[in-house]
Amino acid sequence: MPQSPQFELSEHDREFGEWFYQQIAKAFLFKRSEWVDSIAAQLQSDRAPDKRHEVIVIWLSDMTAFTAPGRYIYVTGRLMEYCPGEASLAFTIAHELAHHDLGHLRYFPRWFRGLAAHWITEIIFLVVHSVQHFFYSPERESAADRYALDLCIRAGWDPRDCLHLFDQLEDRLLDLGDIAGVYGPSESDDELLPNAPLMTKLRIWAWQRSRGYLPVRDRRRALEVYLDERDRGRASV
Template identity: 85%
Template sequence: MTSAESGMSKHDVEFGDWFYQQIADAFIVKRTDWVDSIAARLQAGRAAAARHEVILILLSDMTAFTAPGRFIYVTGRLVEYCPGEAALAFVIAHELAHHDLGHLRYFPRWFREVGANWITEIIFLVVHGVQHFFYSPERESAADRYALDLCTRVGYDPTDCLQLFDQVEARLLDLGDIAGVYGPQESDDELLPTAPLMTKLRIWAWQRTRGYLPVRDRRRALEVYLSHGGGQG
């Protein structure tokens, strides 16, 4: 039984409510009709106890994240940069996927007690760090595929969803993050059968430091997934 079917544990709800309060005390947060309507469309088949609320945080970072509990967070800058509704739906669906696929079970439940006396900015940064540590590139790729299937199932065009990566790529290049788009310089050599072990280890370590595959690789993986019949809802 997936978390989408069974709802959330009391402990996770309490943790999520606590984390939301930390965020709301430090940043400007709000709900919008547009984001709410997308979240409702993606969760139309869920029991009320299993539905998540999507919160908009007014930050300049272009990101989305979640934690145990009811809430998913999307920054205003990411919403601004999304090229259309399908792209934003994919972002939200990706965070829903982490819940539905059980990825949040890796989140340390003792974090609330440890972080109780920290300032919110530290809590925010540590949660991001914990996610990168526990969300491997493999889990992020699984969340991408799940999100594409979910978006297609509720009527979004999967090719429109993939337009998100155009904007993410442009943003990273503006920031000078070449590796975030293309990967480390050795990444092309990793696929060679003669690639040295140290090259493979450097790629492996880089991917886990970032948490994601490079943007170009993420998009290409989803295009291949679609070409093999994925994203059919």
């Protein structure tokens, strides 16, 4: 189970988070949701009030969630609409909390705000998102998935219900024609062969880095294996 947050929020991170929040608020509509507030409180019930992150509902057409240094986590209204249940939304929020707790967000230098002072909000949003995408990796995302699942278990949700999120993600990507996002590149099965060529492995490695995530099917399967191992470990005690 995850312990207390491993990384304390620095003053720089706090200031960056407030600045980014103010920039985003200029261009996008925010809304408070009692449902989201309740889930966030349940996930963070063991944290002191000043250590908790605030979840903001942002009205974008994308079905996504994201975060940045500071105390805010952002969930789009479209994601809320399409989440198959409360456990799935809890897992989504917990995944963003995991990035904070695991120290995945410390990459914006102090001079960035000065550099971006005259940028329009949309450019700031795109740059912050692109920097995150560059630093995130399948390894970090997988670690955040596992940590999020543990947070949900500790908060009282059934972890198998959390995984229903991946059904929705899969349907969404297939609707968009993103078959590789669900199954991986066409040659990914070849990587499992003992004599797989080095170039095949390199191409798959590069594809995973370009996405930042494993394919949806692989993410879900990895968490199912994680839960199975966890259950076996508890049964052997």
